[in-house]
Amino acid sequence: MRVVVDLSRCEGYAQCAFLAPDAFRMHGEEALMYDPSADDARREQVLRAAAACPVQAILVDQLEGRVSSSAEASAP
Template sequence: MRIVVDLNRCQGYAQCVFLAHEVFRLSGDETLTYEPNPDDEQRLRVQRAAAACPVQAIVIDRLEGAERSVTP
């Protein structure tokens, strides 16, 4: 999983920080920092954080090859 935050759109509401504090952090007063490639175990939290963003600044992208299942 790869996430991208449009920092020009982000207004520092920090809903993402509350929902996925392992991935999103506030530095200083309103500067958001984040882990662009969090573990898949964080997927649900990151999806909830993206959905909760009031300005929809968080985009979640699947990495190539991820989520592929091999059928025998």
């Protein structure tokens, strides 16, 4: 899973840090630090955090697993 935060949109509400503290944390009052390659064990927390972002600044790319699965299925 890949996580991308548009830091120009992020306004530091910190909802993500409350919901997924292993993947997101605040550095000071406004600077967000995050793990861009959060592991699958944290998937539910990260998805909830992304959904709770008031400015929708968090993008979670879940296609990685699906792409490899469909590539395997089409292999001869």
